[in-house]
Amino acid sequence: MATEPPHNSGSFDATDVPPGPVDDPIHTISNLIAWADEPSEETVDDEFGEADNQLIQVSLGIASGLFYSLQAKHFPTASHSLRVAKLCSRWAAILDLEAYQRDQLEVAALLHDIGKMGVPDYVLACPGKLAAEEQLLMDRSQDIGLEILSACCDGEEIVDLIRFNYAWFNGTHGNYNLKGKDIPIEARMLAIVDAFDSMTVDQIFRRARSTERAFAELFSYAGTQFDPDLVSNFCEMMSHPLPTEAQSTRNWLRVLSPEHANKHWRVNQQGANPSKLRSQAPFQDSLVRHIHDAVVFIDINLQILGWNQAAERLTGLTRDAVEGHYWTSELLGLADHQGRKITSETDPVRVAIAAGTQGMHRLSIRNAAGKFVTVTAHIVPVVGEDGKNLGTTIQMHDTSGVESLEEQIQSLHYRATRDPLTGLVNRAEMDRGLIDMVERHTTIGRSCSVIICDIDFFKKINDTFGHQAGDEALISFANLLQMDARSADICARYGGEEFVVLCPSCNNEEAALLAEKIRSDLAAMPQSALGGKNMTASFGVTEIQRGDTADSILNRADRALLQSKEMGRNIVTQIGNGLKEPAIGDRRGWFTRLIAPAEPEVLLKRAMKTKVPLNLAAEKIRGFVADHRAEVLNVSDESIKIMVDGESLPLQRRVADRAVPLIIELRFSPITGENGGQHTMVQISISPRRNRDRRKRDAIERARHLLMSLQSYMVAYEFVDTTIAAEEEQPTWWSKLWGKPRKVESR
Structure with a gap:
């Protein structure tokens, strides 16, 4: 229904009407309308003629200034209020209400919309449907009107009439403690007349409805929003001709006097209900005034109500300069916190008022010195007892000192972990990153890779173009690494002209493609520091393998880099087969492992086959020895025995764990492949250096890691040779028991 927000009215019956007319001339409204039969010669040329202005003055007395303020603020609202007052007066005279009731009803009708003085002009002039935030401002006008009248009206009768004007007859709308006939009859009448005039007069947001349509709307809401008996009485009254406007006004003025009207208006010595936004006890005032943080109070209309001393010190704006003005982000x-300007749409203060939600924001504001500082702003909406939003409070804490300390810490960390020339990660930070990457990817079983690259003939660059040009070449290459690398990669300067790229979640193929892209981009890039000439670099790439440590994977990548240089430079070389080969496990059945455990002298024993000639297999073993820092104990034409110190092995649980050196013996024998190619078979056995070391609980697990690493280096696969197995057959307690030989199963 297109009426004013929730109205309350009560049903009309004989008990509501005074027993008879009261003709006491002392009362101003009791003889309000003495209907005249002869037409008046007076006419009113405009909305507020001289007679209307006199009527307002004698009806409101000294409070007429309130009405004229509303007229200056929004002329259509003042015109509506005057029409409602006149119609209520006529209706009250027909119902023979008591004189004091008619006085109060007229004053309440004239001022029932006084709260719209607190609504912004753009909301009152909005031609279409109001937005949620604008509707909230319009609803708030009811409370503003009650606060204005409470501060200057002597007594609560008129304020109560306006308050209960917004209540519904059946009590289903709003938090009112009255409903039905308990609501004053004047409030129920005002609700009906207010709605009728709103519907039958052109509004900026819709055209006027016909009188019949307005009657239909009133009847449709009779019993819910309006008193049904009063609706019937009002519609019956409006269906009969009314006296002329000028005649009724003339008779009204004959009995009104400003002295009588002023009885409603005087300074409220008792102190009427003050604004909830401004009522603060002295200790609260003192607390807010002297608190270290800046505190600001803003009402629902974005008007600044409070500005404490800390806010003055922080912003350089005095309390007198800002209180009463409207809040803007400017x-x-x-x-x-990133320095981006906040607009009215993103202003957290406006958002808090509109949404009714609090929040903590890191903002930048202009301080008293004209410089921008960082503050932590705690914005909290203020909600009244009736659940309506009254405004918001802002508490701002200057965090520029804390932020400066954080920036200093971040700066120190950056300088401690970065190469000062290129800005890349330095070697110490790269070492930490490599250890973390290897441990993490070993645990989850996912591939990761390392790229080592070295600028070719860098000494010649320094000797020919000077060290300054050499530095610029290093910076240019570092920028290219960062530009081509993935976002998750870590680019580091390893030392001199050597650089490392750590590639998490990346296999050999992907890392080799990345290295090739960097190589080709560098070769095609003219260097201004070198007189427009190009420079090249060599690359070594490898992927993590089973049993790898941070040292072994880095050493393998470095060997790949050396091979690139030996092959002529400006080349990408990739070494290792990664995690493609399946893990080697114990293939015996559980019953065999339980009844016949392996001999304690040998931890692991395997026969493997690699599809490379014997000399190349020996070269791969040489790489294993170099990467694991192993010691060669014995070498023959067909075998090699090496010792791996436990310090270079993974899986050391505690610092106090004693290192367990392991002996690896490899026997090679050339064989012919299916296609006639030269392959190599390798028998591998791993045992502790001393017999007592076999009691070390993690010795077998470390031996398995070494076996997997050997398998990766040689690109080998497990091979079961029945001839070799037959040579290992020997009697055991099991064969003695059953009279049959048993083949020894290696662990």
Whole structure:
């Protein structure tokens, strides 16, 4: 229904009407309308003629200034209030209400919309449907009107009439303690007349409805929003001709006097209900005034109500300069913590008022010195007892000192972990990153890779173009690494002209493609520091393998780099087969492992086959020895025995764990492949250096890691040779028991 927000009215019956007319001339409204039969010669040329202005003055007395303020603020609202007052007066005269009731009803009708003085002009002039935030401002006008009248009206009768004007007859709308006939009859009448005039007069947001349509709307809401008996009485009254406007006004003025009207208006010595936004006890005032943080109070209309001393010190704006003015983000040069300007749409203060939600924001504001500082702003909506939003409070804490300390810490960490020339990660930070990457990817079983690259003939660059040009060449290459690398990769300067790229979640093929892209981009890039000439670099690439440590994977990548240089430079070389080969496990059945455990002298024993000639297999073993820092104990034409110190092995649980050196013996024998190619078969056995070391609980697990690493280096697969197995057959307690030989199963 297109009426004013929730109205309350009560049903009309004989008990509501005074027993008879009261003709006491002392009362101003009791003889309000003496209907005249002869037409008046007076005419009113405009909305507020001289007679209307006199009527307002004698009806409101000294409070007429309130009405004229509303007229200056929004002329259509004042015109509506005057029409409602006149119609209520006529209706009250027909119902023979008591004189004091008619007085109060007229004053309440004239001022029932006084709260719209607190609504922004753009909301009152909105031609279409109001937005949620604008509707909230319009609803708030009811409370503003009650606060204005409470501060200057002597007694609560008129204020109560306006308050219960917004209540519904059946009590289903709003938090009112009255409903039905308990609501004053004047409030129920005002609700009906207010709605009728709103519907039958052109509004900026819709055209006027016909009288019949307005009657239909009133009847449709009779019993819910309006008193049904009063609706019937009002519609019956409006269906009969009314006296002329000028005649009724003339008779009204004959009995009104400003002296009588002023009885409603005087300074409220008892102190009427003050604004909830401004009522603060002295200790609260003192607390807010002297608190270290800046505190600001803003009402629902974005008007600044409070500005404490800390806010003055922080912003340089005095309390007198800002209180009473409207809040805007430009007032403090508001920006987010990244320096981006905040607009009215993103202003957290407006958002808090509209949404009714609090929040903590890191903002930048302009301080008293004109410089921008960072503050932590705690914005909290203020909600009244009736659940309506009254405004918001802002508490701002200057965090520029804390932020400066954080920036200093970040700066120190950056300088401690970065190469000062290229800005890449330095070697110490790269070592930590490599250890973390290897441990993490070993645990989850996912591939990761390392790229080592070295600028070719860098000494010649320094000797020919000077060290300054050499530095610029290093910077240019570092920028290219960062540009081509993935976002998750870590680019580091390893030392001199050597660089490392750590590639998490990346296999050999992907890392080799990345290295090739960097190589080709560098070769095609003219260097201004070198007189427009190009420079090249060599690359070594490898992927993590089973049993790898941070040292072994880095050493293998370095060997790949050396091979690139030996092959002529400006080349990408990739070594290792990664995690493609399946893990080697114990293939015996559980019953065999339980009854016949392996001999304690040998931890692991395997026969493997690699599809490379014997000499190349020996070269791969040489790489294993170099990467694991192993010691060669014995070498023959067909075998090699090496010792791996436990310090270089993974899986050391505690610092106090004693290292367990392991002996690896490899026997090679050339064989012919299916296609006639030269392959190599390798028998591998791993045992502790001393017999007592076999009691070390993690010795077998470390031996398995070494076996997997050997398998990766040689690109070998497990091979079961029945001839070799037959040579290992020997009697055991099991064969003695059953009279049959048993083949020894290696662990």
